[in-house]
Amino acid sequence: MKRRDFLYLTLFGLALFMLGNWLMPVTDPVESNYTQTAKEMMAAGDYMSPRIFGNYWYDKPILFYLELIAAFKMFGMTDFAARFFPALFAIAGILVTYAFATRLYSRKVGIFSAVLLATTVEYWYLGHAIITDMTLWLTVSLTLIFFYRGYETDKPVYYYLSFAAAAVAVLTKGPIGLALPGLVILLFLTWQRALRLLLSVHMLGGLALFLAIVSVWYLPMYMMHGSDFIDTFLGVHNILRATVPEHVRNSVWYYYLLVFVIGFFPWSFIVVPAFFKKLFTHELHLPAGNKERFLMVWALAVFGAFECMASKYTTYTFPYMMPLAILMGAYFAAHEKMFWRMAKGMSALYLAAVLVAVPFVTQDHSGKDLAALLKANSTENTAVMTYGVRYPVSVSYYSGLIPSRLVATDADIEKARPQKMSWTATNIMPFAAVTDMDFTKDTIIITDKGHSKELGEEVPGFWTEIGSDAQYCVYKLIPYHADGRIDKAERKNTTLYGIIMQRLLGEKKEAMNP
Known part of the structure; x- marks a missing residue:
């Protein structure tokens, strides 16, 4: 092993995993849970018990939250800080892969294994993801x-x-x-x-x-x-x-095979055909050496273990990537020109994506802009609610506001509240019922275009749109006066006004054309 190899691989990792992280906002639905939890732990001065929305949160152990807290203390509560430790450990993983593969095989295989691993789709993604x-x-x-x-x-x-x-x-x-x-x-x-x-x-x-x-x-x-x-x-x-499967649509036998092909892109598109070629020509055999046996057992045991689990997620089989990368690195050591062409092409593609495309994609899945809109249109007395959409935790993280999840009645709240040994255990956000709403109070609702049609019907009141983004529409209630009146001038351009006028015009047209 050469010191310069570690230096070059570190620089390669810094470019691939650190560059542009400040351009990627925290996304929903997963990343924001971690950042919001770390933020609330810092605010409470409690570095032992994870908490979110004022409730203790037992989803994951403590270490990743402590990583986030450490990054926030070093760099401030920024998008770069949130992605710092996943990127840092991705770089460390490249170096560890190089060192292990070099000891098992050779320096050349070590370099190929490390570069191959770093340029796979799944490793590159998880080197940026706040999970x-x-x-x-x-x-x-x-x-x-x-x-x-x-x-x-x-x-x-x-x-x-x-x-x-x-x-x-x-x-x-x-x-x-x-x-x-x-x-x-x-x-x-x-x-x-x-x-x-x-x-x-x-x-x-x-x-x-x-x-x-x-x-x-x-x-x-x-x-x-x-x-x-x-x-x-x-x-x-x-x-x-x-x-019990959390997402039934993923519970198919070929799910992790697809994850492998896509996660190891582009290398899987070369290795898989080569594997089947050797299989059909009877060139495959069980490994006799200890290192090949260990790498094979490592990869297959991870795959088999998660194949047997009811819940299937894209990242569950991620631990098999090091042994597979080393085995692939040994294969590509005999195809050096092709390897370096593919590695350079993927590296350039990732760098271009970070600077051009990925910031827009993450923006579309983040409530960062929405949080700014809410802060500009609310006071400490404003009731903020979500209706008919996945709860946007990133809005809370960026705005400091904690929206209530609006449902029809108190009975619906009881159905949605956390229950033991049930997937409702993740529903620890605050709830509110339509039947308990105060229509004299300043209120904002976050919804989407499909459910905005229900404002004024399923959710009473006069609602006017104050903004939107790729995912959400934001409406503000025109409050009633204490005596139940609402100013006529304020009714226009609201959802309920439009609904009423549409129905009146429809009834008039039907009367004219019986």
């Missing part, structure tokens, strides 16, 4: 790398490092941080007929170290929040996610 997956990927990868180094060299220190990395993974995303690498290790040792290694004193000592690290957060959380923490964190976000 836990890049942190989980790096810590799970280090868990398995350290284990293999311990197995290969018989040096106990690597086993302790492996369990320490697994503990950080569990503090990032929960039990999967240990269960997933544990499955890989179990299957590999079974193949190697070396299961007795699991009972070695160093493995048991590593497990003790793991428990000591994770107890720093999990034990205080249980002591402070008791069964609520266990039921929601372990029950809903782990057991329920594994047994």
Whole structure:
């Protein structure tokens, strides 16, 4: 390994993952949950219990929120800060891949593996996304790398490092941080007929170290929040996610095959045909070497584990990308000219996308502009609500306002409120019922073009549009006077006025043409 390789790969990573991050606003529906939680933790001065909308939030463990808080303290509450640690860990992942592949094969394979990984669609996306997956990927990868180094060299220190990395993974995303690498290790040792290694004193000592690290957060959380923490964190976000599909449309057997082909673009479009060619010509065989066995078990175990889970998400199989990138890097080492043409082309494409297209795409999925509109048209006494649309958490993050989710009646609120072992557990935003609305109060509703037609009907009152963006329309209520009147001059250009006039004209036309 050469120091200049690390330098060049670091510069390559900085250009690919840091450049332009300040141009990408926080998006809905996932990124904004993390940033809003970190923001509220900072405001409360509580760095132990995640919280959102004033409620404790047991969706994910603490580590990623602490990353966001650290970035906000270093760079301010900016879009660049929100994307800093995913990008930083993406760069670290390139270097780790280079180092591991170089030790397994050669410097050339190490460079090819690192560059190939960095230029895949999924890795590039997750290197910018404000979600836990890049942190989980790096810590799970280090868990398995350290284990293999311990197995290969018989040096106990690597086993302790492996369990320490697994503990950080569990503090990032929960039990999967240990269960997933544990499955890989179990299957590999079974193949190697070396299961007795699991009972070695160093493995048991590593497990003790793991428990000591994770107890720093999990034990205080249980002591402070008791069964609520266990039921929601372990029950809903782990057991329920594994047994009941959250998005039924994704529960098809070929889902992760499509994720692989698209996620590894453009390299999958070369490797997949080459794989089937070798398959049909009977050139494929089970690996005899330890390193190939380990990489194969790593990739297939991750794929198989998540294929068996009820809930399927695009990023779940992400931990298989390092072993596959290394195997692909070894393949492309024999096709050097083609590799560098593709790598340069994808790098140029990503850089152009960051500066030209991606900012507009993220803007269309963010409430940043909408938040500015709300702040300009509201006071501390204004009631802000959402109606008929996915709750835009990014609006809260950027504006400091907390909209209420408007439903028809109090009974509908009870149906939507969080229930144990139910996907409604994520509905912890404030609610409001149409039947309880105060039409003398300054009120703003966030909706979309489809549901705006219901303002004045399903949601009574005179509503006038004050702005819109690619996703939402924003309407303001013209309040009634205390005696129930509303000024005639204020009725025009409102939704209810238009509805009334349309109906009157329709009735007049029908009377003239019986």
